[in-house]
Amino acid sequence: MNQTSQTRAEMPQGANKVLDRRTVESSYSSLLNLLKEGMSVLDVGCGSGTITAGVAERVGVSGRVVGIDFSEHLIELAQKNHGYLSNLSFEVADINTYAAEQKFDLVIAARTLQWVNNPEEVVAQMLNLVKPGGMISILDYNHTKITWTPQPPQSMLDFYEAFLHWRKDAGYDNAIADNLSDIYKKLGLQLINVVEQHEASLSSEDSFKGDAKIWSVVAETRGKQVVKDGFISEETRLKAIQEYDAWIASDAQAMKLYLLAVEAVKP
Numbered sequence: 001m002n003q004t005s006q007t008r009a010e011m012p013q014g015a016n017k018v019l020d021r022r023t024v025e026s027s028y029s030s031l032l033n034l035l036k037e038g039m040s041v042l043d044v045g046c047g048s049g050t051i052t053a054g055v056a057e058r059v060g061v062s063g064r065v066v067g068i069d070f071s072e073h074l075i076e077l078a079q080k081n082h083g084y085l086s087n088l089s090f091e092v093a094d095i096n097t098y099a100a101e102q103k104f105d106l107v108i109a110a111r112t113l114q115w116v117n118n119p120e121e122v123v124a125q126m127l128n129l130v131k132p133g134g135m136i137s138i139l140d141y142n143h144t145k146i147t148w149t150p151q152p153p154q155s156m157l158d159f160y161e162a163f164l165h166w167r168k169d170a171g172y173d174n175a176i177a178d179n180l181s182d183i184y185k186k187l188g189l190q191l192i193n194v195v196e197q198h199e200a201s202l203s204s205e206d207s208f209k210g211d212a213k214i215w216s217v218v219a220e221t222r223g224k225q226v227v228k229d230g231f232i233s234e235e236t237r238l239k240a241i242q243e244y245d246a247w248i249a250s251d252a253q254a255m256k257l258y259l260l261a262v263e264a265v266k267p
Contacts, residue, residue, distance in 0.1 A: 024054030028110050028139055030195040030261035031055065038062040039105045042129055044095045044122075045069055045112030049078030049088075055108075056088035066100070068093040095125055103131045110139045113180070117171025120183050127187060130266045136189070137263045139197060142177040143167070145258035150251060152215075153243035155236055159219055162232035169231075180262040189264035199257040212248045212255050216241050 024031055028051050035041070035058040043052040046067030056065040067090045069075055078090045095109075096118075107126045113119050126136055143164060151157065164174050173179060184192050201211040223237045 022050050022110075024051050024058070027051060027199075028108075028197070028261070030139070030197055030263070031108065031137060032058075034106060034135060034137060034263070035059055040064040040102065041066070042100070042104045042107045042126075043067040044107065044109040044126060045115070046074075046078060046090065047071075048074050049082045049090060051110055052078065052090070053082040053085060053088060056082075056085045059087065061087050063087055065089075066091065066104075068095065068098055070094045095122055098125070098129070100129055103134070104129055105131055105134045106137065107134070108137045108139070111141065113138055113140045113176050114143070114167075114172060114174075119173055119176060119179070120186065123180075123183050124187055127189070127266055132266060134266050135263060136184075136266065137261055138180055139259065139261045140177045140180065142258045142260070143174040145175075147254075147256045148252070149254040152247050152252070153240070155240040156215060156219075156244040156247070158236055159223065159226075159232060159240035160215065162226055162236075163218065163222070166226045166229060166231045169229075177258060177260040177262075180260070184262065184264045188267060190267055192262065192264045195261040195263065197259045197261050199255075199259055201255050203253050208252075208255075209248055212252055213245070216245055216248075219244070 022028075035055060037060045039059045040063065041055050041059060043055065043065065046052045046069050049067050052065060052067035056063070059065060065088045067078060067088070069078075069090075070092065072092050075090050075092045082088060082090075107130050109126065113122060116122050123136070123138070130136055146160075167174055181192055181194060199211065201208045219237055219241045223232075223240075226232055227234045227237050
């Protein structure tokens with residue numbers, strides 16, 4: 001991962017409130033069919049550890065779960081909030097150079113590959129950490145397939161387009177969800193299974209405002225770097241936040257983020 005890619009992938013302070021809302025049940029439900037008592041699991045890009053903790057609870061005290069992330073402040077949060085689980089540990093580490101004494105039954109990554117500029121190399125490194133006959137599961141987005149009903153204000157559409165250009169400029173794959181299967185095939189994985197995990201929210205649901213607000217949070221946090229790197233003006237960023245929040249409170253009816261979990265077995 002080059003310096004630009006790694007710098008842009010760093011989670012800004014305050015953005016963890018998006019991560020903290022996620023659980024295995026609500027945000028990575030395809031795992032529920034894979035997790036078994038006593039399994040060893042590695043979570044790559046674990047963030048603040050909410051999903052990782054849920055995994056640890058499901059594999060039980062006879063299991064072993066490790067969460068890694070290169071963000072020190074997120075690992076500190078994970079250890080603070082979930083350190084009470086005896087079968088769970090967290091490490092500050094980069095998957096590109098991470099080595100483990102023992103291989104794992106299952107290696108997962110949730111919404112992590114969208115932030116690397118070398119996805120095939122990262123998947124290959126994840127596979128190196130899987131036992132023969134073990135599994136890999138990667139959950140990620142195709143950001144080009146987001147849908148809002150009705151369309152949000154033009155200021156947010158302008159910000160979102162700039163955000164995708166900013167990501168592409170760093171070498172990130174905005175459509176990584178749809179490209180994972182080809183990466184798996186190239187690496188010789190077997191029994192590839194694609195599970196739709198699209199995040200669909202309706203205004204009639206209690207969680208809608210929190211779900212839809214993800215793009216205000218992105219504009220408030222990562223948006224500052226999008227401005228700093230010259231992809232959009234500060235005026236448009238601030239306008240996008242204000243008008244988008246007003247849209248959520250008044251006209252918004254639905255939002256759908258395109259999300260797939262791609263599973264496979266290591267020969």
